[in-house]
Amino acid sequence: MIKNQNFADGRELSVINFGPTHPSTHGVFQNILLLDGDIILDADTTVGYIHRAFEKIAEHRTFYQINTLTDRLNYCSSPLNNMCWWMTVEKALNVEVPKKAQYMRVIIMELARIADHIICNGILGVDMGAYTGFLYVMEFRELIYEIYEEVCGARLTTNIGRIGGFERDFSEACYQKIEKFLEGFPKAWGELENLCVRNRIFMDRTIGVGVIDAEKAMNYGFTGPNLRATGIDYDVRVASPYSSYEDFDFDIPVGQSGDTYDRWCVRAGEVKEGVRIIRQAFDKLKGMKKDPYHADVPEYYLPPKEEVYTQMEALINHFKIVMGEYPVPVSEVYHSVEAANGELGMYLITDGSRAPYRLHFRRPCFIFYQAFPELVKGSSISDAVITLSSLNVIAGELDA
Incomplete structure (x- = not known):
């Protein structure tokens, strides 16, 4: 005490x-x-101020209804949580997702990663008194949210995707917004980097602050940018590829010292690599516009809304899927994705009923936040503020 x-x-x-x-x-x-x-x-x-018992709630929800719970984990990058959940269920069902849907997922996941890093790196500047850069790049976070709207109609808690793929194909407006983002964002992000990376004030406030070495980071269970800032290049997208990430050419930014400065730089590098991945996936999609955007699994994939509104069979099937009348077979699976803060994993045990027997979320924030006391001992209060900011602790993910 x-x-x-x-x-x-x-x-x-x-x-x-x-x-x-x-x-x-x-x-x-x-x-x-x-x-x-x-x-x-x-x-x-x-921790525990907003504990919402998501894992226990999931035991009383059908598999489709659980997706809205995942939105509320890291709400700065909700689609990454959504995609992890759908891929976990698909692994339990042995569903093969079409290439087009996989590439669409890659675009959405990388947009979510960029949106999250915009928040983290921008807010780090705000916590030091540099507000302008944050406001400047927020314009493009807003554009990412407009892309979400085109895909699913939502912005923050997206509930995006379906078992086997997407509810609908990308519209022409969606393609245009993605193109607009790819054209305008890299220049703006480069200007933010120029504002900070060689800025003497920024360097003095971040270099040597909140240091953790590679061995301690591994012992704590760090993943994601906070681990890569120590020099370890572990990335789930490369170590255990999913959604056809093996089809894309990208680098893994790493740091050396594991301090606040390196964590900022690693995230800045990941933003540029994310743009690079989106461009590759976007170019591939242009030649696949007539390909299916969801798997052929009528027992688990919601029928089109126009059919639900006009055909009794589709309405009944929609009801049965949402209410879990098509149970997931008995299985025990773990699936993880490289979320914005690190390895987001979902451990699912099913007993053949309409709801999971057990579901556990591996939330990266909950793991690396435990190192915070060690990171700030011997530092000043102002250093503790920016150390916490550079870790990117999101309360919703920390305290599920």
């Missing part, structure tokens, strides 16, 4: 609450800091 301490020489150690409602905590979680003046001597993290 961290508590106030007084010493004979008049020196006094104090305790402050950094969160759960502090704007710099980026969510509802608490850090109790023991301070000697402005220097952090110890820290104690607390």
Whole structure:
């Protein structure tokens, strides 16, 4: 238990609450800091303020109804959670997804990764007082949300995709918005990088701050940009390819020192690689416009809305799928994707009923947040703010 301490020489150690409602905590979680003046001597993290029992709720929901729960994990990149869930169910069902649908998923997942990194890197600047760069690139996050709208009608909690693929094909307006994004975003992102990467103030505030070495990062179970910033090039898209990522040419940005600066730079590099992947997938899609965008699995794929509205058989089938009348066979599977914060995994056990027997989410935020006390010991309060920001702890993913 961290508590106030007084010493004979008049020196006094104090305790402050950094969160759960502090704007710099980026969510509802608490850090109790023991301070000697402005220097952090110890820290104690607390989670559970928005615990929503998603895993237990999932045991009482059908497989289609669970997708809306995944939206609320990392809500800065909801489609990545959605795709991970659909691929987990498809693994249990042994569903083969058409190439076109896989490439469509790649585009959506990389857009989600970019949107997430825009938030993380932009907010890191805001936490140091640099607001302009964040506002500048937010224009393109808005464009990504407009692409989501064209695909599924939603922006933040997307509920995007279906078992076997997508509800509908990309529209011409969607293709145009993707093209617009690919044309305008790289220049804007390059300007943000130029604003920060060699900026003396930015470097002084981030280099050597919140350092973790590769061995400790591995021991904690780090994945994603926070692990790659230490020099380890582990990426699920390469180590265990899914959705045809093996068809694309891209690099894995890595750092060296595992500090706040390297974490920012790794995410900046991933944004550029994400644009590169989207361009490759987009070019492939142009020659596949007449190909199927979902698998031929009528027992699990929702029928088209126009048929549901006009045909009794389609309406009945729609009802049976949503209410879980076509159960998933007995299985035990684990599937993971390279989400914005690292390896997002879903461990699914089914018993042949309409709902999972057990479902566990491997949330990367929950794993690397446990290292926060070690990262901030000996640093100042202002350093703790930007260290937390560079980790990109999302409360919804931390506290499922």
